Amino acid sequence: MNPTAPHAVGVHSPLDHGTASRRTLLRGLAAAAVLGPASAALAACGDDQPKSDPNAPVELSIFWWGGQARADATAKVLDLYTQKHPTVTFKKTWQANAGYYDKLATLVAGGNAPALYQIDDGALGEYGERGQTLDLNAYKGNKLDVSKISEALLSAAVVDGKLAGIPMGENTCGMIYDKGLLKNLGLPEPTTGMEWEAMIAWAAQVTTKSGGKVYGTMDPSADYKALWVWLRQQGKQLYDGKKMGPSAEDLTKWFELWKGARDSKAAPPADIIHVANAGAVDKQLVVSGKAATSFLWANQLPELQKATKSELGVVAYPGDPKGQWARAAMYFSVFKGAKNADAAVEVLNFLVNDPEAGKIIGTDRGLNANTDVRAAVAAGLTDPAAKVSATFETDLASKFGPAPAVPPRGHVKVRSLLITHAESVQYAKATPAAAADAFLKEANAAIGG
Amino acid sequence: MQPSVAEVALPSAGTSADRRAARRRTGSSRRGEGLAGYVFLSPWLLGFLGITALPMLASLVLSFTDYELLDSWSGVKWVGWANYRRMFTDDPHYLHSVAVTLRYALVAVPLKLAAALGVALLLRRDRRGNGVFRGLFYLPSLLGGSVALALVWLAMFSRDGAFNAALSLVGIQGKPWVNDPDWALSTLIVLAIWQFGAPMVIFLAGLKQIPPELYEAAAVDGAGRTRQFWHITLPMLSPVIFFNLVLETIHGFQGFTGAYVISGGEGGPVDSTLMYTLYLYVAGFTDFRMAYASAMAWVFLAVIALLTAVIFSTGRFWVHYADGDTQ
Numbered sequence: 212m213n214p215t216a217p218h219a220v221g222v223h224s225p226l227d228h229g230t231a232s233r234r235t236l237l238r239g240l241a242a243a244a245v246l247g248p249a250s251a252a253l254a255a256c257g258d259d260q261p262k263s264d265p266n267a268p269v270e271l272s273i274f275w276w277g278g279q280a281r282a283d284a285t286a287k288v289l290d291l292y293t294q295k296h297p298t299v300t301f302k303k304t305w306q307a308n309a310g311y312y313d314k315l316a317t318l319v320a321g322g323n324a325p326a327l328y329q330i331d332d333g334a335l336g337e338y339g340e341r342g343q344t345l346d347l348n349a350y351k352g353n354k355l356d357v358s359k360i361s362e363a364l365l366s367a368a369v370v371d372g373k374l375a376g377i378p379m380g381e382n383t384c385g386m387i388y389d390k391g392l393l394k395n396l397g398l399p400e401p402t403t404g405m406e407w408e409a410m411i412a413w414a415a416q417v418t419t420k421s422g423g424k425v426y427g428t429m430d431p432s433a434d435y436k437a438l439w440v441w442l443r444q445q446g447k448q449l450y451d452g453k454k455m456g457p458s459a460e461d462l463t464k465w466f467e468l469w470k471g472a473r474d475s476k477a478a479p480p481a482d483i484i485h486v487a488n489a490g491a492v493d494k495q496l497v498v499s500g501k502a503a504t505s506f507l508w509a510n511q512l513p514e515l516q517k518a519t520k521s522e523l524g525v526v527a528y529p530g531d532p533k534g535q536w537a538r539a540a541m542y543f544s545v546f547k548g549a550k551n552a553d554a555a556v557e558v559l560n561f562l563v564n565d566p567e568a569g570k571i572i573g574t575d576r577g578l579n580a581n582t583d584v585r586a587a588v589a590a591g592l593t594d595p596a597a598k599v600s601a602t603f604e605t606d607l608a609s610k611f612g613p614a615p616a617v618p619p620r621g622h623v624k625v626r627s628l629l630i631t632h633a634e635s636v637q638y639a640k641a642t643p644a645a646a647a648d649a650f651l652k653e654a655n656a657a658i659g660g
Numbered sequence: 661m662q663p664s665v666a667e668v669a670l671p672s673a674g675t676s677a678d679r680r681a682a683r684r685r686t687g688s689s690r691r692g693e694g695l696a697g698y699v700f701l702s703p704w705l706l707g708f709l710g711i712t713a714l715p716m717l718a719s720l721v722l723s724f725t726d727y728e729l730l731d732s733w734s735g736v737k738w739v740g741w742a743n744y745r746r747m748f749t750d751d752p753h754y755l756h757s758v759a760v761t762l763r764y765a766l767v768a769v770p771l772k773l774a775a776a777l778g779v780a781l782l783l784r785r786d787r788r789g790n791g792v793f794r795g796l797f798y799l800p801s802l803l804g805g806s807v808a809l810a811l812v813w814l815a816m817f818s819r820d821g822a823f824n825a826a827l828s829l830v831g832i833q834g835k836p837w838v839n840d841p842d843w844a845l846s847t848l849i850v851l852a853i854w855q856f857g858a859p860m861v862i863f864l865a866g867l868k869q870i871p872p873e874l875y876e877a878a879a880v881d882g883a884g885r886t887r888q889f890w891h892i893t894l895p896m897l898s899p900v901i902f903f904n905l906v907l908e909t910i911h912g913f914q915g916f917t918g919a920y921v922i923s924g925g926e927g928g929p930v931d932s933t934l935m936y937t938l939y940l941y942v943a944g945f946t947d948f949r950m951a952y953a954s955a956m957a958w959v960f961l962a963v964i965a966l967l968t969a970v971i972f973s974t975g976r977f978w979v980h981y982a983d984g985d986t987q
Contacts, residue, residue, distance in 0.1 A: 309925070312946070320729045337730070341730040341732075342732060482819055482839035482929070483819065485839045485928065486818070486839060489926075623947075624947050631930060631931060638930055
């Protein structure tokens, strides 16, 4: 034993009390640190318990992308639901399209998936195949009424035999053009059914007449949907099961078509195209005044119209309109692991089938999927741009070709690969043939692997 | 010396609890103090373990599997070194991103350090207003990683941006800098160089440490400004240069925000701004190939560690520690 210790007993005894009590305090703290999460867990269990009680309060998280107008309308619809079902409240989260899927993937992988999330055909296959969407087939006929939903749209929500989501709206490709500008230049408007070459020749005229200030057309060679329509007009598809549909010759032709358009100044130089390729609505050339046309979705017309003073119009993409199809603009899916899945499905049913809800949402997510609601909404449309868009799509419906299968998993990657390789041609970093080969190789790897 | 029984058992000296405490203090007090230390450390320690160490370990394990972000765990397979092999044999984008990052770091880091040192030399004297200038030059560093700054860059260096407007005043037709694959990376490099404030402040502190006698003596001996710089300032400052070099090299290789914002998260145009960290992010969160992204992260860590070790090993040839001879 240390010889000084006994002495220390006498001298330091007050300090010893101090140490002891400090230790007690620390033990208490440690216990609190250990028990803290546990007691929180207990509390959480307490929250969980009345789950079986249908009248217990339920909070559903819901996540979507879009602009302010969509956010306002969606919030209004959800508030209406809460008004009708006071026990159900919502935790609403929304953001712009850019970065939406990064966030959603992080939430899902991190175990914080929203109960309901908006999704489009680019990701539905991805999430469905990976088992992150609740199979809604089991709810058909009881909690979920699908009898009024257009058959074409509903079939575009099936992934691996499971109903992976409920389509919220229908849209189709639309070439949006600057009506006001054409009027000023004294040029004819583009028409549905115009051949691609004819459209490019027309666009070259726009460039000449505007003195090079406005280019005639956006160059959509990096845009998968324009490529898809063009392929369909030749009896091909973008995807052939788990392989890419087009051959290297097809793609080379496609890239060359647009190289010609740029060479004849019908389409702008690469950097201007690049800005629009990123996809934000306010960066589209028809809105920023850089080009007379943009290749978008028909239901985006009202949103684009808000961003410009010049009057806009819409026609089908060039070529035979049977290359186009009735596409499910977007879906809402229920997360497979959602705690209150039943309640979430009931909300889904309300969103798609309730006429009041339909009226509030309008055509923002495309023409309503429920055909009864669609008719009622169409009759009550007041926004002129929304009317133009709805009329265009209804008129075109008889000319549509059959809808293709839901794009396979890897579609998002294919979209961005097309941008990279089409841009390498636009910037003259690669020849059309070389870019076609490189794209096909990488795209096939992305969907096959 | 043995303690006497009387002393130990002295009733007035304390209760049995006191004695127990005493024993604990001598025998196990170190452990007690240690425990207290850990408890006080625990907020950081838990954070470090939970947020840094464990996820890092998890990513190391993941890098040898085929895990994809949204997959369920049950289907995950062990694939050995396949992810690592693929990087160097079957992924042209990967090698491209390495090249882009090297070009970025090799240009940005030396120029940034040179800019920092140059401005620090100009601001080293305590003249009136120098405090304001120091603050102003430091400002971009404060905003350094911010998205807002990258957005400003995007607006300034686009086709219709302020920079081209200025060029057109002197009759030069500018390029669409950030949207031109030949120039986009250079724009990012300029953005990095412009944020030289942090190393500048460290250089300023280092310059203040150099004893003025050295300059006086050199002046007496007839050494001019340039000579003083090469023979006094640089050697005396070399530990600080070394420090800044290590820090900025690591920082330079990690450049992400600017590339992400300016290219909209894609690394475009035509992969010209596909920095390593950006590609890592795209692989993990856009393509969902989290295992591959984890493998990339570990290669990255190894390379940066190696690079830092190389810089350290060269240090003894050019870093001058004046500890002994100035005191």
